[in-house]
Amino acid sequence: MIEEKGILFILSGPSGVGKGTVRKEVFKRKTELRYSISMTTREKRPGEVDGVDYFYKTNDEFEKLIEQGKLLEYAKFVNNYYGTPKDYVLETLDRGHDVFLEIEVQGAMQVKQNFPEGVFIFLFPPSLEELKNRITNRGTEEEDVILNRLKEARNEIEMMDAYDYVVVNDDVDKAVDKIQSIIQSEHCKRERIAAQYKKLLEDELS
Amino acid sequence: MIEEKGILFILSGPSGVGKGTVRKEVFKRKTELRYSISMTTREKRPGEVDGVDYFYKTNDEFEKLIEQGKLLEYAKFVNNYYGTPKDYVLETLDRGHDVFLEIEVQGAMQVKQNFPEGVFIFLFPPSLEELKNRITNRGTEEEDVILNRLKEARNEIEMMDAYDYVVVNDDVDKAVDKIQSIIQSEHCKRERIAAQYKKLLEDELS
Numbered sequence: 001m002i003e004e005k006g007i008l009f010i011l012s013g014p015s016g017v018g019k020g021t022v023r024k025e026v027f028k029r030k031t032e033l034r035y036s037i038s039m040t041t042r043e044k045r046p047g048e049v050d051g052v053d054y055f056y057k058t059n060d061e062f063e064k065l066i067e068q069g070k071l072l073e074y075a076k077f078v079n080n081y082y083g084t085p086k087d088y089v090l091e092t093l094d095r096g097h098d099v100f101l102e103i104e105v106q107g108a109m110q111v112k113q114n115f116p117e118g119v120f121i122f123l124f125p126p127s128l129e130e131l132k133n134r135i136t137n138r139g140t141e142e143e144d145v146i147l148n149r150l151k152e153a154r155n156e157i158e159m160m161d162a163y164d165y166v167v168v169n170d171d172v173d174k175a176v177d178k179i180q181s182i183i184q185s186e187h188c189k190r191e192r193i194a195a196q197y198k199k200l201l202e203d204e205l206s
Numbered sequence: 207m208i209e210e211k212g213i214l215f216i217l218s219g220p221s222g223v224g225k226g227t228v229r230k231e232v233f234k235r236k237t238e239l240r241y242s243i244s245m246t247t248r249e250k251r252p253g254e255v256d257g258v259d260y261f262y263k264t265n266d267e268f269e270k271l272i273e274q275g276k277l278l279e280y281a282k283f284v285n286n287y288y289g290t291p292k293d294y295v296l297e298t299l300d301r302g303h304d305v306f307l308e309i310e311v312q313g314a315m316q317v318k319q320n321f322p323e324g325v326f327i328f329l330f331p332p333s334l335e336e337l338k339n340r341i342t343n344r345g346t347e348e349e350d351v352i353l354n355r356l357k358e359a360r361n362e363i364e365m366m367d368a369y370d371y372v373v374v375n376d377d378v379d380k381a382v383d384k385i386q387s388i389i390q391s392e393h394c395k396r397e398r399i400a401a402q403y404k405k406l407l408e409d410e411l412s
Contacts, residue, residue, distance in 0.1 A: 122396065124403055157407060165394040166403060181390035188371040188384050190328065197330055197372060201363060 004193065006093040007186055008115060009033070010101045011179070012108035013123030014153035016135040018169045022123060023102035025176045033100045033183070034092050039071070042080035055085060073103060073110035084111070098183065105156040112162055119186050121179060122163040126170035128154075210399065212299040213392055214321060215239070216307045217385070218314035219329030220359035222341040224375045228329060229308035231382045239306045239389070240298050245277070248286035261291060279309060279316035290317070304389065311362040318368055325392050327385060328369040331359075332376035 011026075013019055027035060039055040041062045050056050057065070062081045065071055074083030084101060092099050101111065111118055125131035128150075135149045160166060167178045186192070217232075219225055233241060245261040247268045256262050263271070268287045271277055280289030290307060298305050307317065317324055331337035334356075341355045366372060373384045392398070 121394075128407060154407070157404070160396065160400050160403070163396050163400075165391065166396050166399050167394055168403075178390060178394050181387040182394060184384060184387035185371065185391040188327075188373055188388060190366065190369050190372050193372050194366050194369075197366070197374075198363070201334060201360070 004096060004187065004196070006034075006095070006097040006099060007183075007192075008089060008093060008099050008101070008111075008118040009179075009183060009186075010103065010108050010111055010118050010120045011123060012103055012105050012120070012163075013169075014105065014125065014131065014156040015149055016131050016153060017123045017125050018134065018172070019102050019123055021172055022169060022175050022179070023100070025172050026100065026179055029176065029180070031180075032098065034097045036084055036089055036092075036099050036101050039065070039074075039083045039085050040080060042082075055088075057081075069114075072101075072114050073107035075104065075107055086114070089115075105159055109159065109162065119165070119182065120163040121165045121167055121182060122160050123175065124157070124160070124166050124168045125153075126168055210302060210393065210402070212240075212301070212303040212305060213389075213398075214295060214299060214305050214307070214317075214324040215385075215389060215392075216309065216314050216317055216324050216326045217329060218309055218311050218326070218369075219375075220311065220331065220337065220362040221355055222337050222359060223329045223331045224340065224378070225308050225329055227378055228375060228381050228385070229306070231378050232306065232385055235382065235386070237386075238303065240303045242290055242295055242298075242305050242307050245271070245280075245289045245291050246286060248288075261294075263287075275320075278307075278320050279313035281310065281313055292320070295321075311365055315365065315368065325371070325388065326369040327371045327373055327388060328366050329381065330363070330366070330372050330374045332374055334360075 011019055011023060026033065037051065037055060039057055039062065041057055041059050044050065044054075044056050048054065059081070062083070065083070065085070066074060070086050071083040072086045072089060074081055084103070084107070089099050103111070108120060112120060131153055132146070132150055135153070136146055165182050167175050169175045217225055217229060232239070243257065243261060245263055245268065247263055247265050250256065250260075250262050254260065265287070268289070271289070271291070272280060276292050277289040278292045278295060280287055290309070290313070295305050309317070314326060318326060337359055338352070338356055341359070342352055371388050373381050375381045
């Protein structure tokens with residue numbers, strides 16, 4: 001039997017590209033992927049469960065984890081920390097399960113530094129126009145906020161070079177098909193499995 | 207619009223692993239792949255069509271093509287040459303179509319030298335035992351012929367390191383699923399498409 005470690009897949013891309021929608025559709029389909037549960041210092045909302053929606057931590061606990069290098073990536077939004085716990089991800093991979101992260105571009109770059117063997121997938125907008133529409137339709141933002149977001153999105157697109165794959169989100173189903181293909185084909189990569197196959201053969205001959 | 211060149215996929219693996227069966231199943235499914243038509247010096251059999259089954263050449267013509275470097279790979283079996291015409295493959299790729307080759311390991315190594323940007327897929331036997339069964343069941347070969355083939359198969363398996371992907375042929379449908387995933391995910395590789403996506407963005411901004 002081939003015993004394989006899990007693979008860490010990171011889905012990222014500019015704000016407004018539709019990462020959340022694509023991630024939800026990936027998990028709606030039949031999949032053996034594990035979703036990485038984030039850690040946060042924000043208060044638990046009614047109905048949320050610790051270890052299901054988030055791992056809830058105090059500010060002190062979170063900052064200690066940062067110091068100890070226990071986070072694959074983290075960021076602060078509106079005075080609350082959000083991050084990806086390293087141990088949880090590594091243990092899940094060791095047990096042979098693939099882990100799927102959906103995070104912002106800045107966070108993905110941190111993961112790339114801390115875990116370069118991850119497989120990085122960049123979700124690309126079908127067009128800048130479309131991206132602008134999505135950013136605009138989100139809420140009732142002012143013009144200059146929108147322009148700022150668009151500028152940021154363009155900067156984020158420049159970071160595409162750090163990724164392994166680029167998937168256009170022109171159609172959610174097609175994008176998810178491509179992500180599923182990437183997951184399956186990564187498990188066929190020769191450098192991941194050749195050594196084990198050769199060993200299998202030697203065992204049979206001994 | 208993104209205009210992409212086609213990708214050359216090479217399916218290979220040890221004798222008896224089931225390359226032909228897998229290739230036929232790949233083409234039975236809905237696919238936009240082009241199958242590369244081989245060139246041969248063997249006589250045309252009744253019902254065969256030039257340019258469909260093979261490109262038929264005389265011995266002199268074939269040897270001239272070898273000299274001119276017009277073959278991606280070639281070999282001689284039972285006094286007849288068989289090979290893959292380079293121009294036909296390159297022109298098909300230039301028109302944006304993927305090309306699929308199913309060839310012996312020795313031929314795949316020649317393609318690797320002449321066209322290293324191809325994507326090389328190694329079909330792996332589910333077990334040596336199974337491989338032996340398949341080699342044995344092919345015909346009424348003598349024991350020493352079988353042992354020789356098995357030894358050769360083991361040598362061919364050692365050449366796995368030159369490949370990009372390894373697919374186990376434990377089940378034809380599953381193997382074909384994996385090959386289809388490899389084809390789709392290769393088209394999402396960042397290094398193939400990032401430059402074009404960035405250009406797309408610049409065009410929109412200009």
